[in-house]
Amino acid sequence: MEPGPSRSGSGAKRQPILGVMHKILLREGQIDQEKEHFWMVGLDVGRRPLFIELVAIGGSYHANIKPAEAHFG
Template identity: 50%
Template sequence: MNIRLNKEQKIQVKDSSDIYGVMQQILLRQQRIDRNREHFWTIGLSTDSSILYIELVSMGTVNSVPAEPMEVFSFALQKRAVRIILVHSHPSGNLEPSEADKDITDRLIQTGHIVKLPVLDHIIITATSFYSFAESGLLKALQASVKYVPPYLIAEQIREDKAKEMARTMKQKGYSIIEIAELTGLSPEQIRDL
C-alpha cells in the first residue's frame, strides 16, 4: 500500500532523524487502525536522496512482521529508486533489534546487491523514538556478512582477490601493467590502483 505524502514529507534525507520525523507521523496515523501490530515499510530514494515514495510492505503480529525480498524490492524497482531505507515498527516500545530483525536485514542487503539497489539503513521506530542500523554500526557489520551471498559471488570475489595478490607480486618484480593485465585478467586501472 503506497502511503500518500504531502509536500513537506517529500524531503531530502540527510540522516535517520529525517526519516523518523516523517515515519513518526505515518506511524501515529496508521496506529489508529492496527495499533498493536508491527508494520514494515520501504522508503525509496531518488539520486538526490529525496523521498520518492513510502510503501507499506506488510503488517505482522504483535512481535514480528514478514518482509519477503520480492515484496520489499518490487515497488522500488518499478519506481526506479536508487537506494532504499527499511523501516519497521515495534509496538512493544523496545528499540533493540531482534535476531530476526538482523537476519532479514542481512538477507535484504544481499538482495539489494544483486538487484543493484542498496539498502541505506534499517530503522526501528516507536511512537517516541527510533533505532538506526546505520548509525549504530550494525548495518556495516551486516554488509560484511556472507550468510546470504550467493556462492558464485563468493567464488568470483576469491578469484579477484587472488588475481590482485598475484598482480601485486608481479608489480614488485617489475612486470609491465600490460603483462600483468594479460596474465591476471585485471584491467590496467585495477592494477594501477594496487
C-alpha cells in the same frame, strides 16, 4: 547520519524521512499499533523520499515478507 532538510525544485522545504514517517504513523491512530509494520522507503541520490510503502503488517513481534514483496524495480 540524519539527512537535513533539502529543497525541491519549487523551493519548498522537504522534511527528513523521520518527520515524514512520524506524520504517517500519527495518522494511523490506534489501528494495529501493537503489530509489527514493515515499511519500504525509496530515496533518490539526494536522500529525498521517492516513495513510502507499507509492505506488511505482521503479528506482535514480527512481519513475514518474501524478498519479492520487498523489491521494487
